[in-house]
Amino acid sequence: MVSTPIRIALLGRQGAGKGTQAMRISHHFAIAHISTGDMLRAAVRAGTPFGEKAKAYLQRGELVPDAVIVGVVAERLGEPDAKRRGFVLDGFPRTLHQAEALESILLPEGLGVVVNLEVPEWLVLERLASRRVCSVCGANYSVAMPPHVDWTCDVCGGEVVQRADDTEEAIRRRLAAYESATAPLIAFYEGRGLLETVDGVGDPEEVHERMLEALARHGIVGEAG
Ligand code: AP5
Numbered sequence: 001m002v003s004t005p006i007r008i009a010l011l012g013r014q015g016a017g018k019g020t021q022a023m024r025i026s027h028h029f030a031i032a033h034i035s036t037g038d039m040l041r042a043a044v045r046a047g048t049p050f051g052e053k054a055k056a057y058l059q060r061g062e063l064v065p066d067a068v069i070v071g072v073v074a075e076r077l078g079e080p081d082a083k084r085r086g087f088v089l090d091g092f093p094r095t096l097h098q099a100e101a102l103e104s105i106l107l108p109e110g111l112g113v114v115v116n117l118e119v120p121e122w123l124v125l126e127r128l129a130s131r132r133v134c135s136v137c138g139a140n141y142s143v144a145m146p147p148h149v150d151w152t153c154d155v156c157g158g159e160v161v162q163r164a165d166d167t168e169e170a171i172r173r174r175l176a177a178y179e180s181a182t183a184p185l186i187a188f189y190e191g192r193g194l195l196e197t198v199d200g201v202g203d204p205e206e207v208h209e210r211m212l213e214a215l216a217r218h219g220i221v222g223e224a225g
Contacts (some may be wrong), residue, residue, distance in 0.1 A: 006031050006086030006220055007106065009093065011179045011185055012117030014171065015124030015131070016200050017207060019140065021117065022090035024208045025215075028223050032082045035090040036069055038138055039076070043137075061170030063094060063177050070101045077105055086112075094182045099189075114189040115211060117200035121175065128166050134158045163196040194218075 006029050010018045018036060026033035040058055043051030052073065057064045073092050076082065093099040103110060119127075130143040132151070136158025141147055151160040165174065189195040196214035200207055214222070 003058055004086075005082075005084065005108065006088075006110075007112045008087070008215065008220070009089040009102075009111055009114045010117060011090075011114060011182065011189075012119065012200060013124055013182075014174045015122070015127040016117040016119040017127075017204065018090045018117060020204050021200075021207060022088045024204070025088045025211060028208075028212070029086070029088075030223075031085045032076075032087040034073070034076055034082065034087050034088060034092070035151075036073060036092040036094075037090070039072060040064065040069075041138060047059070059164055059170070061165045061173035061177070063181060066095055066097045066101070070098060073098075073102070074105045090200045093185060094177075096181075096184060096188065096217060099185055111189075111194055112220060113196055113215060114185075114194045115214055116186055116189075117207070118197055119200040123172065124175075125202065128171050131163060131166055132160050133163050135161050 008025065008031075010022055012018050019037070022033050022035065025031070033100035040051070040054045044055045044058060045051070050068070053068055054064045062217065069092065069131075081087075089102075093102050106206065127142070132141045132143065132146065133139065134141075137153060137156040139153050139155045139160075141160055147154045147160050152158070153160055159216060165171070196217065198207065198210045198214050
């Protein structure tokens with residue numbers, strides 16, 4: 001039986017839990033988790049030309065130019081796993097131009113649903129201040145949920161540190177960029193009948209259940225066999 005690929009995009013301000021929920025959704029449906037932030041950080045670590053272009057933007061907490069990111073996402077969406085089973089996009093699109101480019105890339109089907117994770121600003125500030133990540137593989141921890149041994153990653157043994165853009169100044173810039181460039185996408189997708197708003201406050205598992213209910217309203221059901 002040929003099943004239709006699942007195509008999900010997540011919106012939400014920094015720290016709303018897009019990465020946390022995208023990982024769960026990706027496992028649940030066995031679809032690709034495409035995080036532009038992870039792709040950019042991996043490119044910076046690897047010192048590729050793309051990473052070199054992106055590095056300063058990431059450190060300042062500014063958006064990487066559309067022209068740099070759109071091509072990379074288009075290429076990733078063209079890979080066999082994303083084409084066959086589908087994907088959950090985490091951190092893309094973030095501007096109107098990126099949303100329009102994505103529509104062209106995904107012609108003729110387009111996205112199946114866009115989930116906006118809603119979390120108040122005071123709470124995302126708390127979450128980002130306590131976040132810690134593995135400097136090698138990117139695994140996520142927090143001050144409240146550290147790795148088992150002395151800030152050493154449980155997954156790969158790398159050093160667990162504060163993300164370079166989780167400083168107070170960079171967080172302020174990222175949140176400002178969200179309000180001016182990304183928040184308008186809520187109305188954009190609402191106008192296309194694709195938007196689901198999910199309360200992102202609460203235990204990650206509780207939020208995941210709410211996400212599954214929202215996806216089911218758009219016919220996205222079942223789980224990886
Ligand atoms: P990116 O990596 O996408 O970062 P971000 O948007 O700043 O998002 P975050 O990772 O901070 O938040 P999140 O919503 O994923 O939350 P998370 O699950 O990690 O982008 C980084 C940079 O790359 C950008 O600033 C930009 O420079 C560039 N970039 C990326 N995409 C781009 C694009 N399309 N165009 C241009 N530039 C681009 O959770 C945060 C913390 O909260 C974690 O510690 C987590 O454990 C915790 N947490 C999550 N959920 C819960 C919960 N329910 N309860 C308690 N704690 C929780």
